[in-house]
Amino acid sequence: DSGVTQTPKHLITATGQRVTLRCSPRSGDLSVYWYQQSLDQGLQFLIQYYNGEERAKGNILERFSAQQFPDLHSELNLSSLELGDSALYFCASSPLTFGTGKNIQYFGAGTRLSVL
Amino acid sequence: GENVEQHPSTLSVQEGDSAVIKCTYSDSASNYFPWYKQELGKGPQLIIDIRSNVGEKKDQRIAVTLNKTAKHFSLHITETQPEDSAVYFCAADQGGSEKLVFGKGTKLTVNP
Numbered sequence: 001d002s003g004v005t006q007t008p009k010h011l012i013t014a015t016g017q018r019v020t021l022r023c024s025p026r027s028g029d030l031s032v033y034w035y036q037q038s039l040d041q042g043l044q045f046l047i048q049y050y051n052g053e054e055r056a057k058g059n060i061l062e063r064f065s066a067q068q069f070p071d072l073h074s075e076l077n078l079s080s081l082e083l084g085d086s087a088l089y090f091c092a093s094s095p096l097t098f099g100t101g102k103n104i105q106y107f108g109a110g111t112r113l114s115v116l
Numbered sequence: 117g118e119n120v121e122q123h124p125s126t127l128s129v130q131e132g133d134s135a136v137i138k139c140t141y142s143d144s145a146s147n148y149f150p151w152y153k154q155e156l157g158k159g160p161q162l163i164i165d166i167r168s169n170v171g172e173k174k175d176q177r178i179a180v181t182l183n184k185t186a187k188h189f190s191l192h193i194t195e196t197q198p199e200d201s202a203v204y205f206c207a208a209d210q211g212g213s214e215k216l217v218f219g220k221g222t223k224l225t226v227n228p
Contacts, residue, residue, distance in 0.1 A: 042220040056215050103214045107159035
């Protein structure tokens with residue numbers, strides 16, 4: 001068990017809908033990362049938050065947004081869902097590692113999103 | 117930006133044999149190279165990592181080698197066991213930042 005908790009495990013919804021994925025990082029970890037994993041694209045970095053602030057952005061669509069709350073949990077919001085958004089969404093957290101050159105990321109078990 | 121290529125995409129070995137997975141990266145500023153193992157229905161789990169100031173690191177049956185000049189790094193698993201069957205991902209940090217760029221994964225099957 002990595003210590004990173006993601007809910008829900010599975011989500012089935014229809015095109016055009018909006019969903020929220022939740023992530024609780026490991027105790028003490030300030031950074032949270034979101035990834036999308038699809039069969040043909042591998043693990044794609046979406047966005048990173050550090051202590052409540054957006055720190056880095058990857059290939060995140062404008063229909064997607066995220067935030068990190070004061071208690072450090074994070075939510076990924078996906079709106080106007082399309083069939084192609086069906087994928088596994090992973091959250092990872094990492095401790096403060098600035099300047100160490102070693103960014104260990106611990107992954108949750110993921111949320112499987114199916115858009116029908 | 118960083119690009120990480122991983123080969124092979126699938127690998128099948130007999131139990132007890134060795135398995136080698138290779139990755140190349142493009143960003144010469146990358147300093148940190150982790151390897152993750154993902155079992156079916158689970159999230160990726162860090163199994164070993166290496167920093168750019170080290171050429172090789174070993175942990176029991178798993179070893180990683182890094183050639184910074186050639187910009188490639190490899191995962192070596194010796195005496196493979198059926199429980200080693202999983203998808204393995206390599207990654208590299210982008211420009212020494214906190215962002216990791218992942219390879220597309222290698223599905224390793226260890227046949228009993």
